[in-house]
Amino acid sequence: MRYVDGFVLAIPKKKFKAYTAMAKLGARLWRKHGAVNYWESVSDDVSAKGSVSFPRSVKLKRGEVVVLSCIEFKSRAHRDQVNKKVMNDPQIKKFMDEKNMPFDMKRMLYGGFKTFVAR
Numbered sequence: 173m174r175y176v177d178g179f180v181l182a183i184p185k186k187k188f189k190a191y192t193a194m195a196k197l198g199a200r201l202w203r204k205h206g207a208v209n210y211w212e213s214v215s216d217d218v219s220a221k222g223s224v225s226f227p228r229s230v231k232l233k234r235g236e237v238v239v240l241s242c243i244e245f246k247s248r249a250h251r252d253q254v255n256k257k258v259m260n261d262p263q264i265k266k267f268m269d270e271k272n273m274p275f276d277m278k279r280m281l282y283g284g285f286k287t288f289v290a291r
Contacts, residue, residue: 173210173287175248177255180281182230186213187274188237194267194274195241201264202243205257209244221250230279251284 183191193213199210218226226238237238245251258264266272 173247175245175251176284176285176287177243177245177251178281178283180226180230181239181241181275182227182232182236182279183214183239183275184236186235190274191239196262197267201258201261202254203272206250206254207243207245209242211242213240215239229281231264248284248286250288 181191199212202210215226218238220226221270226232226240232238232240243251245254259268
């Protein structure tokens with residue numbers, strides 16, 4: 173079964189253009205190094221009554237939007253191989269410095285997930 177890395181981020185609207193550029197580079201690099209799929213989604217309808225909403229989970233502040241990012245791999249082992257290649261790619265190095273990130277990494281949610289239903 174497939175494996176997915178998922179991220180939930182709070183992006184300041186004034187930095188959304190910079191994040192989009194970073195996301196496009198990320199898509200190119202992850203796909204170049206073997207990821208099956210890569211997508212970025214911006215919040216549209218995230219007001220969940222009776223549950224913990226995405227905005228609440230990232231402590232969303234005024235002037236920010238929530239982004240959901242997912243990268244799909246063939247397996248966890250494949251994910252580990254692809255991520256190692258991406259992290260060693262010179263193009264990604266400038267974004268790996270926390271001061272260059274267009275969001276607060278301390279408020280990022282991240283996890284690796286085994287797919288159990290897929291169509």
